[in-house]
Amino acid sequence: MLDLLLPHGVELRDPLFLLAALAAPVVYFLTRRVSSSVSYSSLALAREAPRSLRVRLATLPAWLLALAALALAVALAGPRTGDATTSITREGIAIIMAIDRSGSMNARDFVEDDATVSRLDAVKTVFKTFVEGGNAGKGRPDDLIGIVAFGTFADGVCPLTLDHGNLVGILDQIEVAKLQSEAATAVGEGLALSVERLREHPAKSRIIILLTDGVNNAGTVEPLQAAALAADHGIRVYTIGAGTTGMAPMPVQGRGGREYLRRVPVEIDEETLQQIATRTDGRYFHARDAEGLEQVYREIDRLERTEITELRYLQFEEHYASLVRASLGLIALALLLSSTYLRRLP
Numbered sequence: 001m002l003d004l005l006l007p008h009g010v011e012l013r014d015p016l017f018l019l020a021a022l023a024a025p026v027v028y029f030l031t032r033r034v035s036s037s038v039s040y041s042s043l044a045l046a047r048e049a050p051r052s053l054r055v056r057l058a059t060l061p062a063w064l065l066a067l068a069a070l071a072l073a074v075a076l077a078g079p080r081t082g083d084a085t086t087s088i089t090r091e092g093i094a095i096i097m098a099i100d101r102s103g104s105m106n107a108r109d110f111v112e113d114d115a116t117v118s119r120l121d122a123v124k125t126v127f128k129t130f131v132e133g134g135n136a137g138k139g140r141p142d143d144l145i146g147i148v149a150f151g152t153f154a155d156g157v158c159p160l161t162l163d164h165g166n167l168v169g170i171l172d173q174i175e176v177a178k179l180q181s182e183a184a185t186a187v188g189e190g191l192a193l194s195v196e197r198l199r200e201h202p203a204k205s206r207i208i209i210l211l212t213d214g215v216n217n218a219g220t221v222e223p224l225q226a227a228a229l230a231a232d233h234g235i236r237v238y239t240i241g242a243g244t245t246g247m248a249p250m251p252v253q254g255r256g257g258r259e260y261l262r263r264v265p266v267e268i269d270e271e272t273l274q275q276i277a278t279r280t281d282g283r284y285f286h287a288r289d290a291e292g293l294e295q296v297y298r299e300i301d302r303l304e305r306t307e308i309t310e311l312r313y314l315q316f317e318e319h320y321a322s323l324v325r326a327s328l329g330l331i332a333l334a335l336l337l338s339s340t341y342l343r344r345l346p
Contacts, residue, residue: 010319013078020073024066031334032062057337064334068327075323080316092142093304094160094203096194097127099174100212100242102151103183104266106176107213107248110290116261119213119243120176122290127171130297131164137301140164146197150190151177152218156197186219187212187269191226191237191276199233206233207304210276211240215269227276237280238300239273242287 012018101120110122117125126136133139145167147158158170177183191210198206208230216223230237245268249261270286277284283303287293 010079010081013080013316015077017076017078018073020076021070023073024069027069028062028066031065032059057341061334061338064330064337068330068334071323071327071330075320075327079319079323081319092140092144092203093205093207094144094146094198094201095140095206095304096146096148096160096197096208098148098150098190098194098208098210099123099127100151100185100187100190100214101149101174101177102185102212102214103177103180104185104214104248104250105242107243107250107264107266108261109244109248109288110293112290116249117290118176120174122293123211123242124171124174126290126293126297128168129294130301131168136294136297140301144201144203147171147174148190148194148197149174150186150193151182152184152186153182154186154189154193154219156193160197160201184218185212185214185216186221187214187216187272188221188223188226189219191223192221192229195226195230195233195235198235199229205304206235207282208235208237208280209240209300210237210273211242212273213242213266213268215267216272223272223276224279227279230280235280237276237282239277239282239284240287240293240296241268241270241273241285242293243268244288245270 105120108116129136144160146160248266274284285296
C-alpha cells in the first residue's frame with residue numbers, strides 16, 4: 001500500500017511512525033477552537049453580512065499546525081531513497097602466518113612496555129595489530145588468514161578464516177616448545193605445510209609470512225625445496241629473521257627453581273631466508289627488536305594491498321531533515337499569523 005502512495009524510489013525506514021499522523025486532525029480541532037467569546041442575543045444579522053478575508057482565513061493557523069504535525073510524522077518514518085550506483089566488490093588476500101615456536105624463540109632480547117619479553121610473545125603482539133589494525137598496519141578485515149606453527153614438527157593450528165577474533169584467540173595459545181624433542185627448527189616443514197594450505201585456494205593473491213629466529217635443523221623437507229613449491233603455485237613468501245645474532249639472553253632455571261637470564265649463542269640463517277624470498281618474488285626482513293618487527297609488518301601491510309572492491313548493495317539518502325524544516329516553518333507561520341493578521345480577540 002505504501003508503495004502506491006510514495007514517490008518512485010522512496011521508501012520508509014520505520015513506517016510504523018506514520019501512526020503519529022493520526023494526531024494531525026486532533027491538532028486541527030484543538031487549535032481552531034476559540035478560547036473565549038462574547039455572547040450576543042442574535043447572530044442573524046452577522047450571518048447575512050458579507051464575510052471578510054480575515055474571517056475566511058480564520059482557520060488557516062489550525063490547518064498549518066495540522067500539516068506541521070503530518071510532516072513530523074512522515075519525518076519520523078524516515079523517508080529515504082537508495083543509491084545503487086555505489087555497488088562494487090571486494091576481494092581480499094589469503095595469508096598464512098608461519099611462526100617458529102622452537103626453543104630459541106624464548107630468548108628475551110625483545111622489549112615490550114619497558115619489560116623484556118620472549119621473541120614469540122613479541123611476534124604474537126605485533127601479529128595481532130597486523131590483523132586487527134594498529135602500529136603494525138591498518139588491519140586486514142577482508143583477508144583470509146591462517147596460522148602454521150613449527151618447531152621440530154609443523155602444525156596447522158588455524159585454517160584460513162575471516163573470523164579474526166577466533167584467530168587471535170588461537171594465536172594466544174601458541175607457546176614455545178618446552179620438550180627438547182619438540183624444540184628444534186623445521187623451517188622447511190613449516191613452509192611446506194603453509195604452501196599446502198594455500199596452493200589450491202582460489203584467491204588471486206596468496207602470501208606466506210615466514211618468521212624464524214634460527215637455522216633449519218629438523219624435518220625431511222629442505223627450505224629451498226618448499227620455496228620452489230611455493231614459486232610453482234604462485235605463492236609469494238615474505239621471510240623474517242627475528243632477534244639478534246651472536247649472543248642472546250635466555251631464561252634458565254637455577255637452584256631452587258629460580259629463573260635467571262644467561263647469554264647463549266644464537267644464529268639466524270639469513271642466506272637461506274633471503275633465497276626463499278627471492279625465489280618466490282617476496283622480500284626478506286631482519287627484525288632485531290619489537291620496533292623493527294612492527295616496521296616489517298607495516299611494510300608487508302603496505303605491499304600487500306588489493307584494490308578496494310567492496311560490495312555495497314545500497315547507500316541511502318535520508319530526506320527527513322527537509323520535512324522537519326518544513327514542519328518548523330509551518331509552525332512558525334501559524335504562530336505569526338495567529339498573533340498578527342489573524343489574531344483572535346475575545
